[in-house]
Amino acid sequence: MSDEHFLRVENLTKTYGTTTVVKGVSFDFAKGEFISLLGPSGCGKTTILRMIAGFETPSRGSITVDGENITAIPPNQRRLGMVFQAYALFPNLNVGDNIAFGLKVAGIGRDERRTRVEEMLKLIGLPGYDKRFPYELSGGQQQRVALARAIAPRPRLLLLDEPLSALDAKIRVSLRQEIRAIQRELGITTVFVTHDQEEALSISDRIVVMNAGDIEQLGTPHDIYNRPATRFAATFVGQLNTLPARISDAAAGQANLGGRTITLPGLPSGIVNGAEIGLAIRPEMLSPVPRAESDISLDGTIHDVSFLGSVVRLRVDLQGTMVNVDTFNDQSAVPPSRGDAVAVHMASRDLMILPR
Amino acid sequence: MRAPPQSRRTMTEIPAPGRPIRRLNLEWLGVAPFIIFAVMFLILPTLYLVSAAFVGRDGQLTFDNIAGLFTDQILAAYWISIRISATSAGIGAIAGLAITLAIIRGRLPDALRSAIMTFSGVASNFAGVPLAFAFISTLGRLGLVTIILKALFDIDIYRAGFNILSFWGLTLTYLYFQIPLMILMIAPAVDGLKREWSEAAQTLGASSWQFWRHVGFPILWPSFLGTLSLLFANAFGAIATAYALTGSSLNIVPILLYAQIRGDALQNPGLGAALALGMIVITACANIIYLVISARAERWMR
Amino acid sequence: MKPNKLWAWIVFGIGAAYFLVPLIATFEFSLKMRRGYYSFDSYASVFSDPRFQTTFGYSTLIGLFAIVVGILVVVPAVYFVRLRLPHLRPLMEFITLLPLIIPAIVLVYGYIRLYNSSSIIPFTGSALGTDVLLTCAYVTLALPYMYRAVDTGMRAIDIKTLTEAAQIMGADTARIITSIILPNILVAVLSGAFLTFAIVIGEFTIASLLNRPAFGPYLQNIGANRAYEPSALAIISFIITWGAMGMIQLLARFAPRTSARTD
Numbered sequence: 067m068s069d070e071h072f073l074r075v076e077n078l079t080k081t082y083g084t085t086t087v088v089k090g091v092s093f094d095f096a097k098g099e100f101i102s103l104l105g106p107s108g109c110g111k112t113t114i115l116r117m118i119a120g121f122e123t124p125s126r127g128s129i130t131v132d133g134e135n136i137t138a139i140p141p142n143q144r145r146l147g148m149v150f151q152a153y154a155l156f157p158n159l160n161v162g163d164n165i166a167f168g169l170k171v172a173g174i175g176r177d178e179r180r181t182r183v184e185e186m187l188k189l190i191g192l193p194g195y196d197k198r199f200p201y202e203l204s205g206g207q208q209q210r211v212a213l214a215r216a217i218a219p220r221p222r223l224l225l226l227d228e229p230l231s232a233l234d235a236k237i238r239v240s241l242r243q244e245i246r247a248i249q250r251e252l253g254i255t256t257v258f259v260t261h262d263q264e265e266a267l268s269i270s271d272r273i274v275v276m277n278a279g280d281i282e283q284l285g286t287p288h289d290i291y292n293r294p295a296t297r298f299a300a301t302f303v304g305q306l307n308t309l310p311a312r313i314s315d316a317a318a319g320q321a322n323l324g325g326r327t328i329t330l331p332g333l334p335s336g337i338v339n340g341a342e343i344g345l346a347i348r349p350e351m352l353s354p355v356p357r358a359e360s361d362i363s364l365d366g367t368i369h370d371v372s373f374l375g376s377v378v379r380l381r382v383d384l385q386g387t388m389v390n391v392d393t394f395n396d397q398s399a400v401p402p403s404r405g406d407a408v409a410v411h412m413a414s415r416d417l418m419i420l421p422r
Numbered sequence: 423m424r425a426p427p428q429s430r431r432t433m434t435e436i437p438a439p440g441r442p443i444r445r446l447n448l449e450w451l452g453v454a455p456f457i458i459f460a461v462m463f464l465i466l467p468t469l470y471l472v473s474a475a476f477v478g479r480d481g482q483l484t485f486d487n488i489a490g491l492f493t494d495q496i497l498a499a500y501w502i503s504i505r506i507s508a509t510s511a512g513i514g515a516i517a518g519l520a521i522t523l524a525i526i527r528g529r530l531p532d533a534l535r536s537a538i539m540t541f542s543g544v545a546s547n548f549a550g551v552p553l554a555f556a557f558i559s560t561l562g563r564l565g566l567v568t569i570i571l572k573a574l575f576d577i578d579i580y581r582a583g584f585n586i587l588s589f590w591g592l593t594l595t596y597l598y599f600q601i602p603l604m605i606l607m608i609a610p611a612v613d614g615l616k617r618e619w620s621e622a623a624q625t626l627g628a629s630s631w632q633f634w635r636h637v638g639f640p641i642l643w644p645s646f647l648g649t650l651s652l653l654f655a656n657a658f659g660a661i662a663t664a665y666a667l668t669g670s671s672l673n674i675v676p677i678l679l680y681a682q683i684r685g686d687a688l689q690n691p692g693l694g695a696a697l698a699l700g701m702i703v704i705t706a707c708a709n710i711i712y713l714v715i716s717a718r719a720e721r722w723m724r
Numbered sequence: 725m726k727p728n729k730l731w732a733w734i735v736f737g738i739g740a741a742y743f744l745v746p747l748i749a750t751f752e753f754s755l756k757m758r759r760g761y762y763s764f765d766s767y768a769s770v771f772s773d774p775r776f777q778t779t780f781g782y783s784t785l786i787g788l789f790a791i792v793v794g795i796l797v798v799v800p801a802v803y804f805v806r807l808r809l810p811h812l813r814p815l816m817e818f819i820t821l822l823p824l825i826i827p828a829i830v831l832v833y834g835y836i837r838l839y840n841s842s843s844i845i846p847f848t849g850s851a852l853g854t855d856v857l858l859t860c861a862y863v864t865l866a867l868p869y870m871y872r873a874v875d876t877g878m879r880a881i882d883i884k885t886l887t888e889a890a891q892i893m894g895a896d897t898a899r900i901i902t903s904i905i906l907p908n909i910l911v912a913v914l915s916g917a918f919l920t921f922a923i924v925i926g927e928f929t930i931a932s933l934l935n936r937p938a939f940g941p942y943l944q945n946i947g948a949n950r951a952y953e954p955s956a957l958a959i960i961s962f963i964i965t966w967g968a969m970g971m972i973q974l975l976a977r978f979a980p981r982t983s984a985r986t987d
Contacts, residue, residue, distance in 0.1 A: 141624040143570055148625040154618035158640040167636065168626030212622075236470060446795035448897060449804045453812065456801030460819045463864045467834025468826055474837060521739045528732020538736075542964070543969040545743060547922045551943040552961035556746045556953035559753035598746065601739070652824055659827025662928035662940065666947050676829050676929075683833050683933055690835070698830040705825045 070258040071130070072097035073118075073223060076386050078127035080113050087113050089279040090127065095272070097132075098253045100246065102266035105276035106302070110257045114276075115225050120144050131222055147216030147254075148225040151232055153208040155200040161187070161211050162196030168219035186214040189248060197264060201278065206237040213245065217252065224249070224256040230265060242269050263303045273297045291348075297420050301347055307352065307389040308420065309345045313337055321345075324364050324385055328414050329387065344420040349392040351416040354402070368406045378402075382410055432480040467654035468702065474695035487696035495679065500700060503658055506589060510596035511653035515646060517597070517605025519612075526612045534541045539609065542602035548597045554666035557595045587668040593665055600653050607652065611645035644716035655705040675701055737974045747962065754955035766956040773953075775942055783931075783939035787924040790862035791917040794870045797863065799913065802874045803905060804885055820871040823864050832861060854934050861930045866920035873919065877912020878905075896976065915972045922968040926961050 073095045080088040088110040095101050103111035109329075116122040120141030128137045136144050147168075155164050163170075165186050166179040174182075187193045190210040200208055205307040209229055216224060226245070230238045246269040247350055249256050260266050266273050267287040274283040275290060275298070282302075294300035311323040319333045323345065337343070353360065369388065370381040373395075379393040380402060391410060402408065478484035492498070525535045562565050563580060571577040585591055615638060623633040661676035668677075675697065682694040755762035757769070770776055805812045823831070835857055841849035847857035863870075883905060890900045906913070928940035943961070947954045 119621070119625055121624075140627060142627050144625070145627065146625055148622065150618045150622060152616070152618060152621045156619060156622070156637045156641075158637065167623070167628070170624060171623075171628040171632045172635075215622075221625075225625075264653060268555070397452070435803075449808045452800035452804040453809065456816075456819075458795045459860070459863070460822075462828070463835070463860050464819065464822050464831070464850060467831055468822075468960055470838045471830065471834045473734045484878050487769070516737070520735050521833050524732035524735040524739075528729050528735070530729070530732055530736060534736070540973055541743065543972070544966045547919070548962055548965050550926050551928050551940060551947060552887060552926060552958040555943075555958035556750040557954045559958070560746040560749035564753075566752050567745060598743070601742075655827070657781075659829060661827075661829055662944070665928070666944050669948070679829055680929070680933070683836065694833065695837070698833050701827050701830055702825075705827065709825055717827065 067153070069097040071095075071191075072099075072132055073101075073257070074130040075114070075118070076128050076130075078114060078117060078129065080117060080122060081124045081125040087279050088117070088124075091281055093281070093284060094275060095255065097255055099271045100249055100256045100258065100269060102258045102260055102270040102273045103276060104260055104266040104273050104303070105262060105282075107261055109276040110279040111261075111276050112227060115227055115257060115259045118223070119146060119148050119389075120227055145219070145221055146223045146225055147219070147221035149209070149212045149216050149227065149229045151228040153200070153205070153212050153232070155208055155212055155215070157200055159190070159199075160196065161198050161200070161203070164200070164211060165196075165215045165218050167215060172219060181219055186218050189251075190214045191244070204237075205233050208243055209233065209241060210244070212249070217248070217254065221254070224254050226256060226258040228259055228261070228276075230260070231262070238265075240407050245269070257396075267303070275302065276421075277302070294418065300418060300420065305349050305390060305392075307349060309347070309384070309389065309417075311343050311345050311388055313339055313341045313343060315339065316341075323362070324387075326362065326364070328362055328417075328418060330417065331415055332419075335417065346418040346420050347389075347412060347416055349390040351412060352382075352389060352391040353411045354380065354391060354393060354408050356409075356411045357413070359413040359415070361414050363411045364411050365407065365409055368402055368404055368408055370404060371402055373401075380408070382408055384410060470480060471695045471698045472702070475693065475699040477565045477695075478692060479690075484692075487690075488699075489626075490693045491688070491696050491700055496672065496697070497595035499673045499675045499678045500704070502589065504704065505630065506593055506596065506674065507654045507657035509589075509648055510593045510600050510657045514597050514600025514653050515604050515608075515650045518601045518647065518649075519608055519642075520604050521601065522608050522612050526609065527615075539607065542605040544602075546602040546606055547598050549660065550662035551666040553595060553598055554659070554663045557586060557598070557667065561594070585720055587672060592664055592667065592672065592674075595667065596657050596660065600657065603653060603656065607649040608642070608645055611642055615641060645718050651708040654708045658701065658705055659706075747959075748906075750955045750958050753960055754952060757952040766952040767960075770946075770960065772954050779937055779939045779942040782937055783925050783927075786859055786862060786938065787921045789859045790866065790924055791920050793859060794863045794866055794916065794920055795913055798851050798867070798874050798916070799869045799906070799909070800901070802878055803883065803901065804872065806875075806878050807887060816871070818869045823867050828861075828865060829929050829933070831864060832933045835861060836933065838964075848934070854936060858931060858934050858936050858938070861934075862920070862924045862927065865927070865930075866916070866923050869919040870916040871924070873912050873916035874909060877909035877915075880912075881908045883908075909979050911975045914975050918968040918971045918975075922965050925964060 071094050073093075075094070076092050077093045078088055079086065088272050089106075091110075091114060093101075103114060105111045113122060115224045117124050119141065120136070124137060128135055130136065131144070131146075150351055157168065161166065162180075162183045165183045169179045169182060181198055184193070187195055190213060192207060192210060192214075195203070195207075195211075200211070203211065209232075212229070229245070229332040230242055233241065242265055258266070258270065263394070267290070270287055272284065272286055273290050276285050285293075285295075290299060290303055292305065300306055309323060311321045311328075313333075314320050314322045316328060316333065316337050316339050319330045319332075320327055321330055321343065322328075356363065364384050366382040366384040366389075368380055369383045372379045376395050377392050379399065380393065382391050383387050389410065392409075475487050476483055476485065478486055491500075521538070524530060557565075559565055561579070561584075562568065565586075568579055571579060586595070617638055617681055619641075620633050621631075624635055628636070659676060661674075661680055664672055665676055665677055665680065679694065679697045680700070682690075682697060754766050755764065757763060757765040801816065805816055836848060837843050838858060839847035847853040886901055886904055886908070890904050895904070926940050926943060927938070928944055931938035932941040932944065943954075943957055946957060
């Protein structure tokens with residue numbers, strides 16, 4: 067039972083003076099889940115993490131881990147592990163002593179410490195590094211040591227505070243895969259704070275999208291990306307084109323888009339005839355060639371072509387509205403060029419309706 | 423400081439082979455005054471004294487001057503100087519560190535912090551004769567604190583054995599510039615202790631004391647030692663405060679050397695040089711001890 | 725969860741008491757020249773003493789010369805070492821640390837023995853020569869502080885990039901130093917200057933042993949012969965030191981900063 071409600075946050079609120087940075091947030095996660103708190107800077111995600119760690123005292127609400135209410139427990143008795151953005155390795159201790167620190171203060175014997183350090187170094191792929199000092203390691207290596215240090219005492223919960231944002235792009239991708247693999251191997255419940263939506267989408271079991279101290283949406287990466295619950299969630303996660311449309315017949319679910327009448331599935335109630343709406347669609351759901359499910363086609367001109375590698379992004383002018391159209395790179399085809407006329411195809415079921 | 427107009431010519435012409443040397447000259451010309459100054463007013467006088475310590479009245483090499491240091495009076499002077507310097511440096515360093523930790527880690531208000539830093543700048547330079555006056559007015563026989571303690575609490579500190587002209591009197595006075603100096607020198611190191619380090623230690627289960635024992639103090643240790651050795655040298659060479667406080671009644675090395683230079687005592691230039699050499703050796707030793715310990719402690723630093 | 729700040733306040737309180745009580749006591753004592761009531765008579769007595777005026781003037785003058793010489797010696801050296809001779813940096817650091825390790829009394833003893841009237845450079849042979857020697861001695865005393873102030877100033881403005889930018893536009897070295905570097909490190913240089921002044925103004929040992937009519941020996945003389953004037957002088961000295969340090973604080977607000985810092 068407590069495995070299903072392993073980490074439970076209820077009505078968590080944090081107020082500084084007159085500003086409320088976290089507004090009554092609640093969530094509930096199962097043991098072994100990898101959870102991301104995703105949002106722009108200042109959205110309160112770091113404050114939530116620091117309240118879970120115990121460095122900030124909640125103004126209201128409670129935090130429960132494995133059935134134990136830890137809201138009032140000092141940080142050094144919470145048995146959590148934390149990895150910081152700037153590594154925060156102890157510069158005066160070598161790698162082995164850094165990893166063993168939590169074991170040492172817990173009073174674990176020298177032999178067991180040594181065994182565990184070796185085990186951890188193997189886990190993070192740095193065997194034999196125990197005598198090195200932090201300054202002798204690259205950023206990626208330091209962060210892996212920081213991860214090992216955090217998980218060595220077998221914490222109940224692992225907290226990651228933007229652990230990848232100080233690293234180079236390449237290392238960022240490889241290390242996040244490594245973190246995920248280690249987390250799976252150990253089955254440790256993990257809370258990961260990030261402002262990078264791609265990072266959150268790629269490694270999480272579930273994502274909490276936050277904005278202005280509140281939860282915008284909580285769901286799996288697939289849900290968040292494909293069925294954003296709010297306008298904020300839709301625009302913050304992934305690329306999004308917005309096409310202006312006008313409701314022509316609310317009862318029949320019909321709208322006018324670029325002079326054509328289209329039928330929209332699942333038009334929310336309360337929308338009246340003549341209402342201006344925004345239709346959102348991901349760039350990869352637009353196509354310069356018709357696909358089987360395409361039922362709408364709009365004419366435009368190519369304004370710009372950006373070659374992104376595996377994807378070629380076309381910026382298309384659709385009668386005054388700029389949209390991005392992502393196509394896969396094709397070695398054999400002639401690349402489209404500026405000024406070409408193009409028809410943009412889409413399926414009406416891929417359109418998301420955003421209130422204007 | 424004048425640059426040849428050549429620099430513009432070489433933009434269009436192939437650089438002449440002589441140009442790099444010219445540039446070198448200019449650089450050395452800029453550094454030369456500093457080097458000459460250091461040689462004339464730091465290196466030569468010191469070396470001269472060091473060599474003079476080994477020359478007798480007849481101009482011959484001798485160890486008599488060094489041997490002459492080993493009299494009861496001179497040894498006692500060195501001993502009391504070392505004790506006062508070590509005590510005032512040690513207490514000053516610990517008290518200074520405590521105050522620095524209080525204002526930075528104890529999160530006292532920012533305004534208080536900048537006030538303390540400014541005051542430290544003033545007090546660390548408020549040494550010498552005026553400082554002696556201040557402590558005579560405070561803890562002298564007619565000093566305010568002496569009188570208040572007697573009048574209100576019936577405690578006569580002079581009857582209890584205290585004397586401003588004594589070891590503890592001088593140490594207490596020296597602390598007035600030692601503590602602020604420590605605060606000024608150690609504050610950057612304490613500022614350099616990242617908040618994440620103590621937070622990381624906490625999540626790993628460490629108590630506040632365990633954090634300081636294994637991480638905080640070891641990181642501060644080299645800076646602490648460095649400042650400690652500076653404080654020691656600072657007190658060891660100080661004479662104005664002691665002289666104004668006690669005249670020549672307190673037998674410390676700088677006062678002895680001062681009297682020797684003035685020709686009031688000893689009347690032996692070789693012995694004077696030996697006294698000076700002894701002072702250099704002791705302050706140098708304090709710094710060498712620091713360098714050795716910090717080199718061992720700093721193997722984790724770049 | 726928040727560390728208890730009580731200990732911090734206790735430490736601060738003890739420290740504040742130790743540092744403020746002597747100031748209060750000295751001030752109180754300086755007001756007691758007349759029996760029975762407080763007066764500023766001791767201050768009046770000090771200010772009307774012609775020896776106060778001459779010795780203070782003399783020390784101020786020597787201090788100003790020491791500042792000028794210090795700037796001329798330190799600024800070009802720091803500039804070229806930072807720019808082109810970085811391998812000399814450890815040597816500079818070492819040399820500028822020496823005055824903190826070699827006691828002033830030892831240095832002045834060396835000067836007296838080395839530059840006496842029968843030597844090659846007989847500084848102590850004439851009053852003017854001795855004044856020059858005293859000035860140089862004060863430059864030496866202030867060297868660690870002047871060096872660090874200037875070095876910090878140059879680090880903050882990234883002189884390498886500034887110099888290269890000026891060179892690209894065709895400026896020669898003299899122009900670079902006078903119109904680019906100096907204005908930008910003016911605040912740092914002035915900080916060093918005020919620090920030099922604070923160190924020099926009441927200096928006793930060197931002035932006394934060189935037998936110059938400076939403020940420090942005058943203070944000592946008053947201390948040995950008067951009762952209340954020393955307290956007044958201590959307060960005055962404290963205010964002068966405070967003034968010099970206050971100027972540094974004030975100047976720090978005008979210090980230039982560039983976003984790019986190389987070290």
